[in-house]
Amino acid sequence: MSLLEIRNATLKFGGVVAVNDLSFAIEEGEVYAIVGPNGAGKSTVFNMISRFYAPFAGQFRFDGQDLLTVRPDQVANLGIARTFQNIELFDQATVLQNLLVGRHRHRQSTLLEELFFAPRVRAEERRHRHAVEEVIEFLDLQAYRDKRIAGLPYGIRKVVELGRALASGPRLLLLDEPASGLSVEETQDMRWWIDDIRRQMGITVLMVEHDMGLVSGVCDRVLALADGARLAEGTPAEVQSDPRVIEAYLGTGAV
Amino acid sequence: MRIQFKTSYDHDMRLFPDAWTACVYGALMVVMVLLPVLLDEFFLGEITNVLIWAIGGLGLMLLTGQSGQASLGHAAFLAMGCYSNTILIEQGLPFVIAFPLAGVLTGLFGMVIAIPAIRLHGIYLAMATIAVSVLADDVIVLLEPWTGGVSGKFPEPIVIFGFEIERWSQPGRFYYLVLAVTVISTLFYRNLLRAPMGRAFAAVRDSEVSATALGVHIPRTKAIAFGLSCMITGWAGALMGYHAGTFNNETFSLVISITLLMMIVIGGLGSIHGAFLGAAVVAFLPQALSMTTDLFGGSGVAIPGLETGVFGLILILFILFEPTGIYGRWLKIRTWFELFPFARKAMFRRQKSYLKTERLR
Amino acid sequence: MDQLQLLVSGLANGCVYGLIALGFVLIYKATEAVNFAQGDFMMLGAFVALGLTNAEYMALPFWLAAPLSILVMAVLGYLLDLLVLRRLFGQSQIAVVILTIALGFVIRFVAGAIWGHEPQTLQSPLSQGDISLGGVVLSVVDLAVIVVTVLLTITLYQFFQRTRLGLAMQAASQNQMAAYVMGIPVKRVQGLIWGISGATAAVAGILFASKGAMDPNAGLLGIKAFAAAVIGGFGSLPGALVGGLIVGVIEPFAARYLAAGYSQIAPYALLLAVLVFRPHGLISQTRMKKV
Numbered sequence: 001m002s003l004l005e006i007r008n009a010t011l012k013f014g015g016v017v018a019v020n021d022l023s024f025a026i027e028e029g030e031v032y033a034i035v036g037p038n039g040a041g042k043s044t045v046f047n048m049i050s051r052f053y054a055p056f057a058g059q060f061r062f063d064g065q066d067l068l069t070v071r072p073d074q075v076a077n078l079g080i081a082r083t084f085q086n087i088e089l090f091d092q093a094t095v096l097q098n099l100l101v102g103r104h105r106h107r108q109s110t111l112l113e114e115l116f117f118a119p120r121v122r123a124e125e126r127r128h129r130h131a132v133e134e135v136i137e138f139l140d141l142q143a144y145r146d147k148r149i150a151g152l153p154y155g156i157r158k159v160v161e162l163g164r165a166l167a168s169g170p171r172l173l174l175l176d177e178p179a180s181g182l183s184v185e186e187t188q189d190m191r192w193w194i195d196d197i198r199r200q201m202g203i204t205v206l207m208v209e210h211d212m213g214l215v216s217g218v219c220d221r222v223l224a225l226a227d228g229a230r231l232a233e234g235t236p237a238e239v240q241s242d243p244r245v246i247e248a249y250l251g252t253g254a255v
Numbered sequence: 256m257r258i259q260f261k262t263s264y265d266h267d268m269r270l271f272p273d274a275w276t277a278c279v280y281g282a283l284m285v286v287m288v289l290l291p292v293l294l295d296e297f298f299l300g301e302i303t304n305v306l307i308w309a310i311g312g313l314g315l316m317l318l319t320g321q322s323g324q325a326s327l328g329h330a331a332f333l334a335m336g337c338y339s340n341t342i343l344i345e346q347g348l349p350f351v352i353a354f355p356l357a358g359v360l361t362g363l364f365g366m367v368i369a370i371p372a373i374r375l376h377g378i379y380l381a382m383a384t385i386a387v388s389v390l391a392d393d394v395i396v397l398l399e400p401w402t403g404g405v406s407g408k409f410p411e412p413i414v415i416f417g418f419e420i421e422r423w424s425q426p427g428r429f430y431y432l433v434l435a436v437t438v439i440s441t442l443f444y445r446n447l448l449r450a451p452m453g454r455a456f457a458a459v460r461d462s463e464v465s466a467t468a469l470g471v472h473i474p475r476t477k478a479i480a481f482g483l484s485c486m487i488t489g490w491a492g493a494l495m496g497y498h499a500g501t502f503n504n505e506t507f508s509l510v511i512s513i514t515l516l517m518m519i520v521i522g523g524l525g526s527i528h529g530a531f532l533g534a535a536v537v538a539f540l541p542q543a544l545s546m547t548t549d550l551f552g553g554s555g556v557a558i559p560g561l562e563t564g565v566f567g568l569i570l571i572l573f574i575l576f577e578p579t580g581i582y583g584r585w586l587k588i589r590t591w592f593e594l595f596p597f598a599r600k601a602m603f604r605r606q607k608s609y610l611k612t613e614r615l616r
Numbered sequence: 617m618d619q620l621q622l623l624v625s626g627l628a629n630g631c632v633y634g635l636i637a638l639g640f641v642l643i644y645k646a647t648e649a650v651n652f653a654q655g656d657f658m659m660l661g662a663f664v665a666l667g668l669t670n671a672e673y674m675a676l677p678f679w680l681a682a683p684l685s686i687l688v689m690a691v692l693g694y695l696l697d698l699l700v701l702r703r704l705f706g707q708s709q710i711a712v713v714i715l716t717i718a719l720g721f722v723i724r725f726v727a728g729a730i731w732g733h734e735p736q737t738l739q740s741p742l743s744q745g746d747i748s749l750g751g752v753v754l755s756v757v758d759l760a761v762i763v764v765t766v767l768l769t770i771t772l773y774q775f776f777q778r779t780r781l782g783l784a785m786q787a788a789s790q791n792q793m794a795a796y797v798m799g800i801p802v803k804r805v806q807g808l809i810w811g812i813s814g815a816t817a818a819v820a821g822i823l824f825a826s827k828g829a830m831d832p833n834a835g836l837l838g839i840k841a842f843a844a845a846v847i848g849g850f851g852s853l854p855g856a857l858v859g860g861l862i863v864g865v866i867e868p869f870a871a872r873y874l875a876a877g878y879s880q881i882a883p884y885a886l887l888l889a890v891l892v893f894r895p896h897g898l899i900s901q902t903r904m905k906k907v
Contacts, residue, residue, distance in 0.1 A: 319710075325710045325713070325714075371888075371891065371892040374895050375891060378650045378709060378850070379850075379895060381650075381710070381713055382887065382891070383887075383888060385842075386843065386884040386888050389839070390881060393878075393880055393881045396877055513717055516714060559733055560721075560724055560725040560832065563721040563724070563725065564722050564724065564725025564726070565725075567717075567718035567719065567725075568718070570715070570718040571700070571715055571718050571719060574704065574707075574714065574718075575700065
């Protein structure tokens, strides 16, 4: 059984069809990318998986569980974490606090225990902080640990957001344009991290990305979208050489 | 500059970051305990007033500073705490049960109010809470059989296990009671900040989408923030009732709501210190003004609107020149001295942010 | 007939609320700030006109004093933006809310210090005379209020929808940065709108002071007008007028048909109901944020 399976997903905004009868499946342990020109509906697919948008029609299954029956905040509890295209961090909090919010789905203490900071809260906090420290070490964020987000450069924020998603201990990681706005070196780091996330942590990755270098470097399979519908699916090399994909990117007659 | 070497996860969870800070607050606590011996009754009453306002400020700070929801209606919850405490005691409950219960009832009431208010943002929330504050006045009059309506109520002296506390004849005892509630409220606030729920509040404040994506249930979190905030505010209200000695429908007016919000802004949003510093400004301003007018040959007759006018002016100056409040200014001064002579002006420069429309939320 | 009379006086009152609400909405539309001192602006505008016109002060003729006070308030609005609000550029909405509330306190104190706290009436040619229309008695001032309000709303509405400057103002509110990059002088545009809203407040103040007595605390009417603006939908000029009219009409009817304690509650209860069921007002402008 596939980890994430999407069948016949359709979403319309008013009269505009953003995603049209789209089906694909992601296997456990793979890195899967969705590519396509701007406005192809890539982020919309993410937002449907996160339950921010309710699809017009279609089936969404994560590990056998029907995603359409859960609330947006319960998606994290299933083990799906995500990043955002335009970084959505908690700007007034420190890096450490941001990552700790990532642990929210593992919260077991009750409000009353927290008000008195009961021993159980303390024990749980230790576990959260241990998990977060591992992420900080993995992503080399030690230098920024106690810095506020508001003053950090863009590249670091991008990494912090990845760290926050990792801190939640997901099974499926959704990365919305992980390399956008990053320098060549930072993109290279991102590539290694994604590789390690899959190899060392065994997390399945679904990403939307424009940088074909990154995509062909880390991805097992690629899905190309145009106008909300599937163009091609296969290995990065297959998709890149597909005439329909080239046409969608460069326009008719360019081939 | 003090450098902390962190050696364990517990380090980040401690109440005080290092031994020095712990000593400072320990010394402060000793002074606070000794105050009834050191001060005369008038100043002790003033300090008590500061602490009561600070408790109310902590309550609102939890909501506004921590979870980012500005309320202009917290006087309604002060009133709710005050009236429910008095009514519960009149029904025969002992103070030790009635007082905490009054806070819990106010908190639950706050959550009920919050349920529709949760969907509201910014000015819409501000307006809804203003309406609550205005309505509270009328509701108190309408519920005259319980509240005493326009003629108001006089709280009975507090009795804790046969130990009587009368606000006027035993100001020292009343001071200790207020101090105890202050310490408990502050600890609650501090504990929350180092636990998951406090972080969830900050998450809701800064980005609702990503908080949701991380498993934070926005409406529930906001309702809890409202509830806790109202609980602490309710305690402040009950103490205000005792401190004033009498209260009616006009005691907890919209102006009190506004003052409370302005107070935490002046003190410094988002910090516990801010609530206390702001409270000191609110409580001492009337005294300072009457001293000043006396100095300039004032006739001793209160000038109407002077207090709120000056208070408003102070607030405007703070928002313009020090939006982080008194506590923010203090942090800058401290850093300047710690780094002396290496501090540069640019270090304290604020980042300009550009407003994106709040119509899209 | 009785109901009709209530309706008419309610409409006239509602127009004053509507005019103040118009000031709120103007500033909100153009700068996305909320001016909680709008009610106090209205009060100040009234007192400036009163100070210019009334016999015990400067005793200028009303038709000279009225435009003069409108001008004074427009300049004041512009200066306020220039000296105070411009420094808040980019700060949160709530900071502006708190600042303007504080400003209201200061204005109230200043007005009290200059003109005293006794209620005073503007000596205006509008405040004399009644017109009887089929049994309904309509005072001249009520008629003037209604006519001026409707004209002003239509003018401002056309201004925002049709003129380049109006559209620029809307753009500036949606995204300051983008508008700035597109060559809209965001700051100057915002200053202008504060000026216009100051002028609107003065018009409201003159009309209100012609209707009845004025004291520095009349600015608190702003809260009711603000409720009206929210009921109508904050981003819409006609919405502000509609909201004002609703609140204005509800008041006399509630006072007539509800028990004493309940009648003051009516506008705020309606406000809460609107906020619960249509959180962004009857005529709304809000959409979901895109991520």
